[in-house]
Amino acid sequence: MSQAAVVAVYSGEDETFSADECFLGLAQRIASGNTITDVLLKDAGEVVIDPQRCRYTAFIPQPDLFYRATPGGFRTAPAKTASFPDYPERDLAELLWIAGHHASNGRLLAGCSKYDVVQLLHWPNLSRLPLTPNTMRLCAFLSRRASAIHLARKLLGVDEEEAYSFYSAALSAGALELVSRAPAQNQAEPESVPDTTPAATERHPANRSVLRLLWSKVSRL
Amino acid sequence: MEHKIIFAGPMGAGKTTAIAAISDIDVVNTESAATDEVALRKANTTVAMDYGVLRLEGGSTVHLYGTPGQERFSFMWDILTEGGMGLVLMLDQARPDPLADLTLYLGAFRAFIDRTGGALVVGVSRMDLRPGSSLIPIREKLRSVGLNVPVFEVDARERQDVKQLLLALLVLLDPALRR
Numbered sequence: 001m002s003q004a005a006v007v008a009v010y011s012g013e014d015e016t017f018s019a020d021e022c023f024l025g026l027a028q029r030i031a032s033g034n035t036i037t038d039v040l041l042k043d044a045g046e047v048v049i050d051p052q053r054c055r056y057t058a059f060i061p062q063p064d065l066f067y068r069a070t071p072g073g074f075r076t077a078p079a080k081t082a083s084f085p086d087y088p089e090r091d092l093a094e095l096l097w098i099a100g101h102h103a104s105n106g107r108l109l110a111g112c113s114k115y116d117v118v119q120l121l122h123w124p125n126l127s128r129l130p131l132t133p134n135t136m137r138l139c140a141f142l143s144r145r146a147s148a149i150h151l152a153r154k155l156l157g158v159d160e161e162e163a164y165s166f167y168s169a170a171l172s173a174g175a176l177e178l179v180s181r182a183p184a185q186n187q188a189e190p191e192s193v194p195d196t197t198p199a200a201t202e203r204h205p206a207n208r209s210v211l212r213l214l215w216s217k218v219s220r221l
Numbered sequence: 222m223e224h225k226i227i228f229a230g231p232m233g234a235g236k237t238t239a240i241a242a243i244s245d246i247d248v249v250n251t252e253s254a255a256t257d258e259v260a261l262r263k264a265n266t267t268v269a270m271d272y273g274v275l276r277l278e279g280g281s282t283v284h285l286y287g288t289p290g291q292e293r294f295s296f297m298w299d300i301l302t303e304g305g306m307g308l309v310l311m312l313d314q315a316r317p318d319p320l321a322d323l324t325l326y327l328g329a330f331r332a333f334i335d336r337t338g339g340a341l342v343v344g345v346s347r348m349d350l351r352p353g354s355s356l357i358p359i360r361e362k363l364r365s366v367g368l369n370v371p372v373f374e375v376d377a378r379e380r381q382d383v384k385q386l387l388l389a390l391l392v393l394l395d396p397a398l399r400r
Contacts, residue, residue: 053353088349089352091355091356091357120369121369122360122364122369122372123360123370123371123372125356125373126371126373126385126389127373127374128373131385133399134399136389136392137392137396137397137398137399139371139389139392140389140392140396141396143370156396156397156399157399207224207306207394210277210281210283211391211395211398213278213279214224214275214277214283215391215398215399216277217275217276217278218243218384218388218391219388221243221380221383
């Protein structure tokens with residue numbers, strides 16, 4: 001059984017990965033069909049996907065191994081149900097987020113560019129998903145304006161790898177809308193759309209120090 | 222300047238529990254014995270407010286106010302939101318019609334939400350009691366009224382879940398905040 005890591009492709013300046021070379025692509029194919037499917041990677045985990053109800057059930061003790069394995073390593077079989085008494089059934093978009101996050105490992109999805117202009121369609125269920133330190137900040141930023149992921153990460157001071165993992169996960173889960181695709185590499189950075197919603201700190205600058213203290217306090221809870 | 226975060230939502234959604242999970246003091250509440258249909262769900266219910274505190278470095282404090290859940294005490298809602306930083310709306314997925322609850326509270330608190338520049342987060346509790354339930358209808362309802370805000374599944378007893386709600390509220394207020 002092959003459990004090799006996802007093959008990385010180096011194209012231009014940013015490393016990319018292909019969904020077709022890991023669990024993500026397999027899950028996307030099952031999600032676009034009609035058959036409830038059991039996906040097993042021995043000693044790594046098992047998922048049952050119900051594409052019609054957009055639900056899944058999973059037991060994945062080795063997530064990195066599972067989500068980064070090549071499709072040939074998985075055993076797939078039709079199943080009767082994705083509902084099991086002892087396992088929580090969840091939204092399929094959450095599985096796709098998790099799969100995109102693990103497979104990305106700091107890389108862009110093949111075909112994507114850091115200059116793609118994107119906007120957050122909806123906040124993912126972040127209390128039940130893998131979080132990186134700036135996931136919420138990227139969500140907050142992109143929920144209020146369309147922006148190139150490259151520009152968003154620069155404005156927020158987020159590392160490339162973290163921003164690309166976020167982009168890959170959010171795009172895989174359908175939480176991001178692609179507003180425009182970069183036509184060519186090295187194009188001029190698109191201008192950000194001005195935020196028309198006044199932030200609390202702009203209206204009350206004194207709030208900023210309290211917000212920072214509160215952020216620090218809550219982060220340590 | 223007074224700093225307040227408001228917790229709202231229907232009776233039993235976990236407002237009191239969520240405040241207790243993060244407050245630096247024991248929650249001060251104004252619960253009384255339930256005597257009507259509410260008693261079927263809870264022995265006690267909040268009739269005026271819950272109150273907790275987050276003490277910050279430098280001596281400042283953030284007050285945590287929980288509004289009474291029952292609509293007949295809605296006259297308290299405007300009073301408690303005055304000067305608030307943002308709203309944590311708790312919904313109970315095990316209630317008969319969570320979307321109707323959402324509509325009610327969005328209507329009641331919309332002016333406050335707009336005053337804060339959209340500082341609203343929604344915590345959905347007890348999803349495990351309704352297998353197959355999803356956050357998608359709640360997100361869609363919020364989008365239909367022009368709100369793209371965080372909607373998270375929570376267990377109000379879990380401090381980490383309440384923490385995620387608060388962190389999301391804070392980045393809505395200022396995305397420049399960072400660890």
